[in-house]
Amino acid sequence: MENISKERKNSGKEWGTLGYMVGEIWDGGGDIINNEGYSQNGLRSCFDFPMRYSLVQVLATQEKLGESHGMNQPVSKLNNTFNSVNDNYPSYAQPNMFMSNHDLVRFGDLIQRAKKNEYWERHKLAISFLTAYTGPITLYYGDEYGDEVKGFVNEKDLGYYDDHVSRTSGRINNFNELEIDLINYTKNLMKIRKNNSALWNGERKNIYAEKYLYADLKIDGNNKIIYVMNVSNEKSERLNQKISNISINSLTDLETNEVITVKENTIDITIEPMKAKFFLIN
Structure with a gap:
């Protein structure tokens, strides 16, 4: 792949690597990610679990209920996480921000678990935060149209557990108006991100x-x-x-x-x- 990229570059054609390695170290505090992922000249990128947890604690709830910091957090928590966690990573580290993944509850179901309204508005706020995030981001399939597991709110509903419930079948058509609106919003913000390097590469x-x-x-x-x-x-x-x-x-x-x-x-x-x-x- 590197040789082909070099050949295309030298011939003036479009070129580039097709992907990169990102670590999944499940750590809400960041110390394990730092010590086992980034240290000793290790991985350059790991999923940003600390910031993801902060985001859902502000806009919805974390998976585990009953903890005072788990939901209804002020937006200042996002800045605190940047300052207390992300800014302590090595300069070469490029954390990867996300909302949902295959081992966590979908963002839409977390909104319902928190008994919050504004379902679509909260999705837009979360996607906007990803858009403004310096470094790589991952949009888990379905988040762009507000996917959720109907009938699932709390762990064991419908026989599902939190660590696998988000592995749903994706869709590419038959969207309703609210889903289409969120898809278009996401497309527009990703275009804004692409066209403004301050969003993905800025201080x-x-x-x-x-x-x-x-x-x-x-x-x-x-x-x-x-x-x-x-x-x-x-x-x-x-x-x-x-x-x-x-x-x-x-x-x-x-x-x-x-x-x-x-x-x-x-x-x-x-x-x-x-x-x-x-x-x-x-």
Whole structure:
């Protein structure tokens, strides 16, 4: 494969490797991933279980109920996980972010387990977070249309256990309107991610993270993006922050192309409930 890639590169044709190795070390705290996966010049990429658990604890619930940190967590937990776990990995490490996998409960079923509403909005928020994540991401089949196991909420429902229930049959057609809407949303965000290297390769600087409102500044060279997420299901949240060290004239909403004027380098935007936004800095 490497020889063929080299030949194609030298001849001016499209070339590249077809995949890479990613480790699956089931560890919610990150120490085992770091010590056994990344250390001693080991793997370059492992699934980001600590961040995945933080994400579902904010937007739905972790698999195990009854733990105080397992659900209803503030969005500041996401920033805390970046700072306390991911930033301690070796510089060469490229964690791989995900929502669901073959050994965990599907994100849709976790929303139901948490007895949350806003099923489709929570999927969009989770996918938006993956979109803004520096490094590789994995979208488990079905998450792009909000798949779930009908009748399954808690472990042993229908005879299923949490470590295998997500291994469902995928679908490629016969989607309803809500599923199609989520598919199109996912397609659009993956296009935005592809076209903006700050999202997949950028340095992250958190500019706000409290209970409901989360905002990151992502920078890769001249490409600069502000990602904002409001997880409140009741009220809009205002982001009013002065940004230092870079010049900002305006923002372009990457989904609507709306241009927002910025005065004195101060971001002043309002995000509707259960919404995420991506703004290109001009």
